[in-house]
Amino acid sequence: MNTTTRNPLRTRxxxxxxxxxxxxxxxxxxxxxxxxxxxxxxxxxxDAKSVIVSNExxxxxxxxxxxxxxxxITAAIRCTGDTEAKAAARVKATKLxxxxxxxxxxxxxxxxxxxxxxxxxxxVGTISASDDSAxxxxxxxxxxxxxxxxxxxxxxxxxxxxxxxxxxxxxSIEVNDHAGPIExxxxxGAIRASGxxxxxxxxxxxxxxxxxxxxxxxxxxxxxxxxGSVSLELGEAWQGTVSADTSNGKVDLAxxxxxxxxxxxxxxxxxxTKAKATIDxxxxxxTVRAxxx
Numbered sequence: 001m002n003t004t005t006r007n008p009l010r011t012r013x014x015x016x017x018x019x020x021x022x023x024x025x026x027x028x029x030x031x032x033x034x035x036x037x038x039x040x041x042x043x044x045x046x047d048a049k050s051v052i053v054s055n056e057x058x059x060x061x062x063x064x065x066x067x068x069x070x071x072x073i074t075a076a077i078r079c080t081g082d083t084e085a086k087a088a089a090r091v092k093a094t095k096l097x098x099x100x101x102x103x104x105x106x107x108x109x110x111x112x113x114x115x116x117x118x119x120x121x122x123x124v125g126t127i128s129a130s131d132d133s134a135x136x137x138x139x140x141x142x143x144x145x146x147x148x149x150x151x152x153x154x155x156x157x158x159x160x161x162x163x164x165x166x167x168x169x170x171x172s173i174e175v176n177d178h179a180g181p182i183e184x185x186x187x188x189g190a191i192r193a194s195g196x197x198x199x200x201x202x203x204x205x206x207x208x209x210x211x212x213x214x215x216x217x218x219x220x221x222x223x224x225x226x227x228g229s230v231s232l233e234l235g236e237a238w239q240g241t242v243s244a245d246t247s248n249g250k251v252d253l254a255x256x257x258x259x260x261x262x263x264x265x266x267x268x269x270x271x272x273t274k275a276k277a278t279i280d281x282x283x284x285x286x287t288v289r290a291x292x293x
Contacts, residue, residue: 034080037087040178041096041110042157045071049104050162051138056110057152058133059171064158065139075110076135082219090132105145110134145180154189177214189220190228198238198275204228207283213238215291221277229284232277236291239270244286255290 048071053060065072077098080088093113100106112132128213131159135153145162148155151169159177166173166182175182175196183201184191190207193200198219202209204237207226211221223230229249232242244251244265256269269290279286 004043007273010141030066034082035084035087036078036080037084037091037194038093039077039079039094040077041094042078043073043096043102045073045098045106047104048100048106048143049273050143051106051108051140052147053108053138053149055136055150055153056130058069058150059153060136060148060150061138061156062143062146062148062158062160063139064141064177065136065162066141068139068141068150070226071098071106072139073108075139076137077110077132078134079112079132087239089186092190094132094134108136108138108265110136118170119140122218159195173202176217179214181219220275221279223277223279225284226283227283228281230279230281231287232267232279234277234288238275238290239272240268240275240277241272242269242279242288244279244288246281246284246286248283249281249285252285252287254288255292 006264009138026115030091071138072098077091077094079087079090079094081090090113091092095111097109097111098106143160143162146157146160153168154171155166155168155173157164157166157175157178161179163177163180164175164182166184168186168189171186173186173191175184175193177195179197179200179255182193182196184193186204186207188206189204191202191204192210192214193202195214197214197217198221201222202211203224206227207225209223209225209230211223212233213235215277216237218237221232242253244253251265253265253267256267258267267288
């Protein structure tokens with residue numbers, strides 16, 4: 001009968017070497033501490049009538065500039081890589097696209113170069129990494145229609161007109177003095193709109209909502225947050241019925257004829273059939289103020 005005696009030191013050394021090999025294999029395609037490089041891109045588009053912006057990762061700001069003779073677009077770029085050279089190369093290969101169609105609609109985006117093929121990491125522990133990102137700023141004198149979508153960043157829109165459709169997966173949305181219908185949706189972030197017309201739809205999964213209508217605003221309002229307070233200030237021209245509901249918080253309605261039951265809180269301002277303002281939060285206070293007629 002043959003017996004084999006294992007050397008505990010050799011066994012331990014083998015395990016360490018195996019672990020090191022696996023770790024090195026896992027790290028071949030990524031870096032625990034990636035480095036970043038920065039750059040900037042710019043473009044100018046004439047005869048711009050409206051804009052569609054698609055951003056993979058980063059904030060988007062649209063600035064109303066009456067002195068602008070064309071649409072001016074800038075993008076602050078940040079790219080990561082295993083080395084400084086690789087990060088810088090990614091910045092150099094990144095492109096800012098801005099194309100205008102026959103109707104004057106400009107489509108804006110940032111194209112990052114593809115990543116190297118990933119290597120499966122088999123390693124006990126946590127590896128942190130950052131994605132490429134772009135901060136886009138657009139200046140224009142006039143735009144009639146805005147669409148913005150970003151996966152991770154805030155959206156800020158100035159005093160333009162036409163329909164505004166704003167979507168971010170993670171970030172706040174702010175709209176000021178916009179003359180047109182607004183649809184603003186965020187998965188995680190506050191939504192603020194001031195001096196705006198109606199209709200307004202604002203929806204966020206986690207964050208407060210604040211809306212102040214322009215004095216002449218008329219139309220439906222729909223405000224919904226899963227976790228946060230909601231405040232609405234109605235302008236002098238607004239008439240209709242306000243319905244407010246919160247699962248956990250106070251409902252404060254003022255400026256109209258208020259009616260309360262166990263399950264509903266309503267307020268009628270002028271002609272109850274002209275418009276609807278529906279407000280809902282799962283956890284937070286609701287405040288509605290109607291301007292004096």
